[in-house]
Amino acid sequence: MNQPLAYVHPGAKIAKNVVIEPFTTIHNNVTIGEGTWIGSNVTIMEGARIGKNCNIFPGAVISATPQDLKYKGEETTVHIGNNTTIRECATINKGTSDRMKTVIGKNCLIMAYCHVAHDCFIGDGCIFSNNSTLAGHVTIGNNVVLAGMVAVHQFVSIGNHAFVTGGSLVRKDVPPFVKAAREPLSYVGINSIGLRRRGFEAGKIREVQNIYRILYQRNYNNSQAASIIEAEMEATPERDEILQFIRDSQRGIMKGYFSSN
Template sequence: MLTYPKGDNPLTKLIHPTAVIHPNAQIDPTVEVGPYAVIGDRVKIGAKTTISPHVVIEGPTEIGKNNRIFPSAVIGLEPQDLKYKGAPSKVKIGDGNTIREFVTVNRATEADEVTEIGNNNLLMAYVHVAHNCVIEDHVIIANAVALAGHVHIESRAVIGGVLGIHQFVRIGRNAMLGGMSRIDRDAPPFMMIEGNPSRVRSLNLLGLKRAGLTTEDVGYLKKAFRLLYRSDLTLKQALDELGNLENNQYTQYLLRFLQLSTTGEKRRGPIPGSNV
């Protein structure tokens, strides 16, 4: 624990006296640390981040500025992976995130690998982020969601509560996943997805509006949606047709995402459409 001569500690009002902090932890002077929090070796925490009571942070972990970490969150412990052999893997968290009660974020499996959370994300209570996951920016994950290893969630996705995401699955940007769904394949960007088994139900029109897409951009995505999920074409045929649409950045992004999703030994293909 950090110790100071009486009266010499400039952080007295910000670090509770019951907090246990390793001498090698690097904590900005503006960080608040609550009662009974434990901050371990090789932890770095940026300015104006708040660490609530009973939070545990082990290293190597780097946390940026203006984050709020709520009681009993546990960050930076070793992965729940039988392949883990003690490598100095990492957790890296950006700025402006809200990490609610009992969230767990595990380190990656191999040396120099990272479990990474970007900026301005909301992880609600009991979310589990497993080894080697990547969460980009402005993502909302509702309560009791479990991310298996190597899950990648792109920016501005919204994940409904009480669902599981299979290992190596990618969630596309601006996708919205309905609560209690089973997500065992890549979730295409810009779509609303729900069910067990999960299916693409519609475009995420509200999410697209919030993201600032123009009416013209949404029109292109509507054409793409009809090709992919409301025609009699196979996925390969639909992707060929999608490549022939007018050159729009969002439809081209969707095309690249789906092409990647159908290749590689870790890929199972994207979540299919629904007839509903």
């Protein structure tokens, strides 16, 4: 780590084999785990908790003050899981008094110019493509892919294994296992390619498809569809996860797509 052209505050806790490139600034009250690489011109501010074997590319700013006028200087944090890569000029803000922290899970890829605002909770294995932006208080599950230039409204939830197409405006909650596209954002099928890549068998993928046919293609409201799914579909972890997501949704789930004649 011995890099004389980087500034590391004496109060920062840096593992011995962390590499810090020139012109990077690391503030007080920062922890960085073993094997992590910090590129040039990175700024890591107070409250950052960075895991092992992460890669943070030039221009990134980690744990800056929230862009929230309600923030009053409370001591909050950012947590970044092991093996996560943060590309050039991405910005990740620390939490506010709502959740007290912003969390990015393990094995994530946050591409260039992405923004993750205060109090976001992001699961493991997520990929956010260039310029994707999360407002505050967003919750994202595991293995979620946001294509380029996706904008996510505050307090939105996105379920496990969902895929959101590029340029989308996400104003409503996106259930697990689905593909979301069009404007306004709508259900356009399940994320079958992503599910196959992650080892879901064909029978399990058909099960998920059948659940979403009831929810989105039979003209039921969400409450009716949930009751029918629970009554007619065999109880499985995937069925129960979808039902729980629908019932827990605070902003309401996105609609199905219907073409107008």
